Amino acid sequence: MKSIIQKIIWGILGLLMIGGLFMPGTDKVNAEEMPLPSPTETAPADIIITSGNYGYQVLNDVTNKSATLRKIYNYGEEVVIPSEIDGYKIISIGAPETSQRIEQLANGRWGIDVEKYAVFTSEDTLVKRLIIPEGVCYIQPNAFHTMKKLEELKLPQSMSGIYTSYQNIREDNFMGAECIKEINFPEEISVGGFEGSVIDKLIINGSFHGHHGDDYISAMTADVNTLTVKQGKETKRHNNIIDLGILGTVKNVVVDSDVKSLYMYGGKFENVTLKNSETEVTCDPETSDVCKITTSIHNIKIKKKKSKYEYSWKALSAFVGGEWYYNKNQKAVALKKDNEHKTKYIIYAKNKKGKYKKLKTISKTKIKLTKKQKIKVEVVCSEIKEK
Numbered sequence: 001m002k003s004i005i006q007k008i009i010w011g012i013l014g015l016l017m018i019g020g021l022f023m024p025g026t027d028k029v030n031a032e033e034m035p036l037p038s039p040t041e042t043a044p045a046d047i048i049i050t051s052g053n054y055g056y057q058v059l060n061d062v063t064n065k066s067a068t069l070r071k072i073y074n075y076g077e078e079v080v081i082p083s084e085i086d087g088y089k090i091i092s093i094g095a096p097e098t099s100q101r102i103e104q105l106a107n108g109r110w111g112i113d114v115e116k117y118a119v120f121t122s123e124d125t126l127v128k129r130l131i132i133p134e135g136v137c138y139i140q141p142n143a144f145h146t147m148k149k150l151e152e153l154k155l156p157q158s159m160s161g162i163y164t165s166y167q168n169i170r171e172d173n174f175m176g177a178e179c180i181k182e183i184n185f186p187e188e189i190s191v192g193g194f195e196g197s198v199i200d201k202l203i204i205n206g207s208f209h210g211h212h213g214d215d216y217i218s219a220m221t222a223d224v225n226t227l228t229v230k231q232g233k234e235t236k237r238h239n240n241i242i243d244l245g246i247l248g249t250v251k252n253v254v255v256d257s258d259v260k261s262l263y264m265y266g267g268k269f270e271n272v273t274l275k276n277s278e279t280e281v282t283c284d285p286e287t288s289d290v291c292k293i294t295t296s297i298h299n300i301k302i303k304k305k306k307s308k309y310e311y312s313w314k315a316l317s318a319f320v321g322g323e324w325y326y327n328k329n330q331k332a333v334a335l336k337k338d339n340e341h342k343t344k345y346i347i348y349a350k351n352k353k354g355k356y357k358k359l360k361t362i363s364k365t366k367i368k369l370t371k372k373q374k375i376k377v378e379v380v381c382s383e384i385k386e387k
Contacts, residue, residue: 051086057095058088068092068140072119077126077149083133091135093119094143097170114172117142123176125149134158141170150177160186160205167192167209180222187232194222201225206232207241210248210266224250231258241265255279264288264320277313277379283320290320290341290383297345297377305368312366316343316379343381350374 048055048070055071067088069081083090095117114122123146130144134156159168173193174180180199185191187206202224210220227250229240240259244250244267253269255262257276264272264283272281274295283290297313304310320341347367348356356376360367369375 049086054082054085056085056088056090059092059096065089066091068094068096069119070095075120075127078129078131079127080131081133081136083135089135090133092138092140093132093136094140094170097140100141112142114142114145118145119143122146123148128152130154132156132159137168138166139169139173141172143170144173146176147174148176149179150174151179151181153180153183155183155186155189157186159189166190169193191220194220197222199224202227203230204228204242205230208243209241210244220244221248223248226252226254229253229255229259229262231256231260242267255281264290277316280317281320282318285320292383293318293320293379293381295379297379300375300377302372304372308368308370309372310366310368311375313345313377315365316381318343318381320381341381342384343379346378346380348376348378350376 048057050071050073053072053074054069055073056067057070059066059068065088067085067090069085069090069092072079072081081090081093100112100117117140118124120127122142124144125148127147128149129152130147130150131154132139135158136156137158153174167190169189169191171192172195174197175193175195177194177197180197182201182203183199184203185205185208188209189204190209192210199222202222204227227242229242231240240261241263242253243265248267249270250267251270253272255272255274255276257279259276259279261280262282264281266284266287268289268291269283270291272290272293274281274293277295277297278299279295281290281293293316295316299313301312302309303312318341342363344361344363345365346361347359349359349369350373351357359375367375
């Protein structure tokens, strides 16, 4: 009987402690358990505090005095968003998602009043350069709905390394921007939006997630001319990940030499150039289309066999079709042969004038020559066109 009473008392104390942790205003919070502020509203979405040219909404964050930026009233072609307003740290931009979801449930996704949630206007045609300050972790849906003249978008490092169930840039942002020159995404960022936009140069560091789970409504659907993949300083994954979503198209992907492994999911990739031929490339054939992979072999072994010289090198490690799985060491292993792509090795030999001239094209990873000479090998893995 005594043990039962003790259990009941301890249970009540436990509930009181848990309740204390989640009460607004309390300081009983472990900072390690809450590495990022949570964009949860404490006031109705229509209560916006005006301060000069800005309108903001206070957020419920027990670790910081924080707010989300809701409106900018006077602005020109360049906008630099402040990191703090009236002593409140700006950790989010736009109306918290919960308030928008209530309206969506009532009127449908396209039935909400976008003008009410847009920081500028629902279809801005003025802003060309937008700088988001350090400290901002999230851009809420419809905050920067349509940005037709946007050329430059600068994002903070505070958006890096926080890929969770909540996207850093939510859907219905930066749409219709056909003149974006360059975006450098922080590491491990999760991004939606950009529907109908064109990005000339996109740089990703580590991994890039273009949608959340199976929700392709929130996928990043921009068309990109050149996408550069860098390893990233803080990347701890075995694989760098390009998760573009289903509708995005990239003309050229350039993969830096220090990238060990690349996983491509969603989107169409017309040409992938590997600076390191030993970079492992894996593509999900159900959601992605990789038209061509090109690289140059830098490590060529030479061995003399009787009267000939044998040149050999490692095969291109690419799984862009067929069926495959990851083993316990997170290495891609083929289950079914890829019958949709063909790998060719183009051999060039250096002539007396010091120029490389095409010698032959083969499908094997070695070639025998009658004399010793300097060669280089280019690799092309491309789709087999139907006759």
